[in-house]
Amino acid sequence: MGCAPSPELLATWNRREAELISTTKLERVVAKPPEPTNVHAGSASEEIKQKVGREGARTVPGRPEHGGNCDIKNLSRGSKTFLPIHVPGAKFSVGDLHFSQGDGEISFCGAIEMAGVITLKLSVMKNGMKDLDMKSPLFLPGPVEPHFGPSRYLTFEGFSVDEKGVQHYLDATVAYRQATLRCIEYLRRYGYSDYQVYLMLSCAPIQGHVGGLVDIPNACMTLGLPMDIFDFDISPLSGTPKKLDMGTCAFASS
Amino acid sequence: MGCAPSPELLATWNRREAELISTTKLERVVAKPPEPTNVHAGSASEEIKQKVGREGARTVPGRPEHGGNCDIKNLSRGSKTFLPIHVPGAKFSVGDLHFSQGDGEISFCGAIEMAGVITLKLSVMKNGMKDLDMKSPLFLPGPVEPHFGPSRYLTFEGFSVDEKGVQHYLDATVAYRQATLRCIEYLRRYGYSDYQVYLMLSCAPIQGHVGGLVDIPNACMTLGLPMDIFDFDISPLSGTPKKLDMGTCAFASS
Amino acid sequence: MGCAPSPELLATWNRREAELISTTKLERVVAKPPEPTNVHAGSASEEIKQKVGREGARTVPGRPEHGGNCDIKNLSRGSKTFLPIHVPGAKFSVGDLHFSQGDGEISFCGAIEMAGVITLKLSVMKNGMKDLDMKSPLFLPGPVEPHFGPSRYLTFEGFSVDEKGVQHYLDATVAYRQATLRCIEYLRRYGYSDYQVYLMLSCAPIQGHVGGLVDIPNACMTLGLPMDIFDFDISPLSGTPKKLDMGTCAFASS
Amino acid sequence: MGCAPSPELLATWNRREAELISTTKLERVVAKPPEPTNVHAGSASEEIKQKVGREGARTVPGRPEHGGNCDIKNLSRGSKTFLPIHVPGAKFSVGDLHFSQGDGEISFCGAIEMAGVITLKLSVMKNGMKDLDMKSPLFLPGPVEPHFGPSRYLTFEGFSVDEKGVQHYLDATVAYRQATLRCIEYLRRYGYSDYQVYLMLSCAPIQGHVGGLVDIPNACMTLGLPMDIFDFDISPLSGTPKKLDMGTCAFASS
Structure with missing residues (x-):
């Protein structure tokens, strides 16, 4: 769940993740840079499609500036989320519903994926990012959760x-x-x-x-x-x- | 809260923490090795006192094998703790009560220290470490806690x-x-x-x-x-x- | 939610509620006796239908011996209910789902009625009524509920x-x-x-x-x-x- | 916990409870009217002491207008109570601490009585009874309670x-x-x-x-x-x- 990054923010993401990739000594995939093959870009022009492939953020991982794929267990029914906005129109998107998940998403793909419908109410807090001194999303979780004592x-x-x-x-x-x-x-x-x-x-x-x-x-x-x-x-x-x-x-x- | 280490376990702690100290490139104190000055050893002989100063574990930090200074917020009234035992007689000790604390003990000395009396009931599970496949403590927190929804x-x-x-x-x-x-x-x-x-x-x-x-x-x-x-x-x-x-x-x- | 009464139990209900109706001095409807008009009895014979109209229990109210229309707020997802059984085959039935309700059903028809599907798992405890000394249902509510602190x-x-x-x-x-x-x-x-x-x-x-x-x-x-x-x-x-x-x-x- | 009644309120209590005593057909004690023997009235004059014996409210039961002996399980650490005030100076009193109790005080004297110290902060809401349309106490329970799920x-x-x-x-x-x-x-x-x-x-x-x-x-x-x-x-x-x-x-x- 998040709002779209601005071109500047997208450039920041690509720079800092590329730096990690180039400097890491771990023998594993440490980040998911833009992927030029198999680009999903709807009905966009070929030029846009290639640009998306070269620069577009992938949905893994969540990122501090917009939230994104944050997989927080209790962001469920009745939650309120406060998201930074980076572009005109906000371009909010949401996806990847989980039927159930634990804290940490331990096996990466282990949460139970589900089809579903989310009912959202969106409103704009004018000047909100400055008023809330906001560099990443804020949450008020909902009151409904499994509760074991x-x-x-x-x-x-x-x-x-x-x-x-x-x-x-x-x-x-x-x-x-x-x-x-x-x-x-x-x-x-x-x-x-x-x-x-x-x-x-x-x-x-x-x-x-x-x-x-x-x-x-x-x-x-x-x-x-x-x-x-x-x-x-x-x-x-x-x-x-x-x-x-x-x-x-x-x-x-x- | 924990039971005393065996000599072998104490040696393991001193070895692995010394390795961290010798290999770190951080310009800060990264671990607290044994401290030969100002040793508190009760009425022990001078020889024992010097040995404690050279080898004795300090109460910071908690360690996986025995728990120790673990500062878990909800280990409060009604908790049950399952601790590994390393020496005959277990030599259980407990200390450092907090009136209130948050998860993470963020400012290190910030939890509100307090005087207090703890009522404990101790019992021995014969063969428990093997039966529970236990390499670190287990907890069942108590039912009483501040609860905000x-x-x-x-x-x-x-x-x-x-x-x-x-x-x-x-x-x-x-x-x-x-x-x-x-x-x-x-x-x-x-x-x-x-x-x-x-x-x-x-x-x-x-x-x-x-x-x-x-x-x-x-x-x-x-x-x-x-x-x-x-x-x-x-x-x-x-x-x-x-x-x-x-x-x-x-x-x-x- | 409940299992069907035996003829003897049904007679008990009708007797005790009729007594209340005949002895009350309150100027209001105090109970809902069997209702011979507009009987819903599916494809039953005319004889059975008339018998249902004369003797059949209506779904208001809940009753101690079987539960019935008990309107307990937290009998929701993950609950376990232990019900007495009075006839061969148990003849379990369930109905009247509420989207949300408060304790007491204060305005009688006020809970928010809803369409829905319930997934139930049924099992039989042989000799259960005697073993549990059971004169009315028992419940273990589910762990999911709105929780406000x-x-x-x-x-x-x-x-x-x-x-x-x-x-x-x-x-x-x-x-x-x-x-x-x-x-x-x-x-x-x-x-x-x-x-x-x-x-x-x-x-x-x-x-x-x-x-x-x-x-x-x-x-x-x-x-x-x-x-x-x-x-x-x-x-x-x-x-x-x-x-x-x-x-x-x-x-x-x- | 409550504030003292006014003379008019005290008269109301005595009247309505006397009516219950005089009209009940139950063969048991149904209310506790003022008790002229063994009056506890501190250093009051003999005249006052006799008046207390004739008219004074006993601490059983709680009453709607002031709260009193209300035995509500969760009125514990961190609670806020809003009490009506009936006389100048309020004359707040509190007593009868329970170590633990269940909802209903089922065996009357069964809650575990305890010695204790209560820390209270009192403040006055000017015009509060009218502003809150208040005919009996209001409560905001505290966040600390045993919590079993x-x-x-x-x-x-x-x-x-x-x-x-x-x-x-x-x-x-x-x-x-x-x-x-x-x-x-x-x-x-x-x-x-x-x-x-x-x-x-x-x-x-x-x-x-x-x-x-x-x-x-x-x-x-x-x-x-x-x-x-x-x-x-x-x-x-x-x-x-x-x-x-x-x-x-x-x-x-x-």
Whole structure:
């Protein structure tokens, strides 16, 4: 959900993401630059279409200046969103509805995609970006959400020490990854495959919380798994789990 | 809150944190190694005291293997915590009670410290670490917490693009820092100093959530500020704020 | 929602409600006995149809032995209901979906009726009525509901003293009626007609709570009105209300 | 919690409660009129003391015009209460703190009484009773409460048919009593005595809700019992309960 960028903003995005691509030493895809092949540009002229292919922002990822593909769990019924406007007419767009998702979209494509209709009411706050000192979207989430009670979240903790035992400096990303791995190990005992848990965490209303970010060198994050989404009791107090046959609803590739 | 490390675990901590200190290029203190001066070791012998000074873990930070100084907001009345045990007798300790704190302990020392008495019930789960496949603590938070309703959290969003416009790769720490800066800018309009907001965010029951972690290159984090802790209406819908005299309850040093 | 009564249970209902009708001194309709005219009995024989007209239970009201038209606000998505079974095959039926309703169905027909599809999973607990010592339905509400936070309910209080100043003895019905009247008076100041408030309270997610039932002679009930369903601030702290033109979306008859 | 009545208001209370006493046909104490013996009147003159004995309101019950002994579960930390004022100086008083209580104060003296200190901030709303059209107190409950999630309340339902099978007309008091009896029957299966359950329901954070009040002739009320206050699983899904020895922590008198 977001408003279209101005040409200047689009140029900023392309510059800073290109810099990341050119300077990273990670052996993986670190950003999605404009893609000249298979351009979807409706009935635009060939010239425009080529320009879109060379410069157009792709929908992955969300970006601070407009929101975009932000995948925030509770942006649901009754939410209010305050979006910066960069071009005349705003050019608001929205897409990619999820039936259910957890905090973090852990397996990337794991949230349950759905068809749907969104009812939106749009209004303009004149001078709003300046009045709200606004550099990124603001939200007032809606009042309707699944609500399990704080004591029904089995909560895993991760720190910025990775699975090889390497100490990172206040790294919340490593910490949340570790909390996720703790959860996978826990659920493996019931017969779930790692991949099944990845998908479950992407789709279930898990809560990813910031524990402590500043206790050098260990940032701490927690992942809360609602115990009431299971048909059996996963509480640590319920005794040694029996391995169940969880079927093969999802296959792990290599 | 945690149980004492074994000598092997203590050695692991000292090794991995020393490696971070020796390899970091950041010009700041990145970890707190053992500190031979001003050792607090009770009535221990001089030999033990020197050993504590050379090898003993300091209470900052929390660590995955035992929990420790984990500063999780909702570990309050009625919580259950499952802790790994590393030495005979467990040597459980607890400390550093907070009257109130937010997710992330944003200003490091900002949570409101308090004197207090904790009533704990301890029991041992024989073979528990293996049965729970446990490499870090597990929590079941308690049912009592301040509860404002999802729609009363004014929610700021941060992405892994820092304040200089540099793009980072899926960096949740940068993203949460950016969400915090958005909140500071917002509250500055009411007359709060930056430092006052830092302290407020450390002490108020803010919610730091994981938005999306995997939309390359932009990890996304949100910070939810409960609007009902203010004496005046801070909703974006309440019109242009008047700057108030917020006094000098906290001074910013250079 | 309920299972069909046995002939014996149906006879019990008809007997006890007929007794109420014959003994009441209230000058109003106090119960809905079987209605021989305009019988809906599908393709049943004339004989059966006449029997239905003479003995059949009407869907108003709910009854303890089977649930029926119970209009409980939170029996929504994800609920589990445990129903007594009185005849072979159970003959479960369900109907009358509400888009939104408040506790108490204050104006009788005020909840917002809707078309809809319910997905149900039915299973039988053998010997369940005896095992659960069950004389009326049990519920486990679902986790999804509008959730405004306890401090956002403006709460009106009623006691068992009626509007003529007559003292009743521990009468919760009078008390809840009084709480409702207090709410109507409060909202009248904003320009709502009494009838508009009646409808609003029937449709909005208000919370009707039992305060104290046993402080002779004054039972106490409370009605919590979520302030966040209004477009303007109805808090007692927001100053003298301006009367608004609330239109004529509902007319009061004499 | 309340402000003192004016002489006129006190006379109203005494008149209407005396009328109830004189007209009731119930063979029980139905109200607590002024009590001339054992008057507590501090250092007042003998004349005043006798007047208090003849006319003074006793603290049972709460009354609509001032609140008084209202025993509302969530009037706790952070609440705001708006009270009518009847005499110069208001003469506010407060007392009878409860450590924990359920909706309805089911066993009358069952809430857990406690010593305590209340911190109050008082301010005067000039013309407030008229501005708020106020005939009884208003409340904004506080944000801190035990919170178990809607799906963790085992919910019993009662209708206005009493235990002798007599049909009452829209009687919420009978309905809530029936819901309570259903809960007692349910918990009896675990070995609790009826009296133990009465005390438990008075002290535990149960939720008494208004189901439907207007489906003639059956008012409906629900009682929600939080399952997470038990050390064992009381869910209907957890199988036939074992009778436990619940001890004799409370004795039932005849």
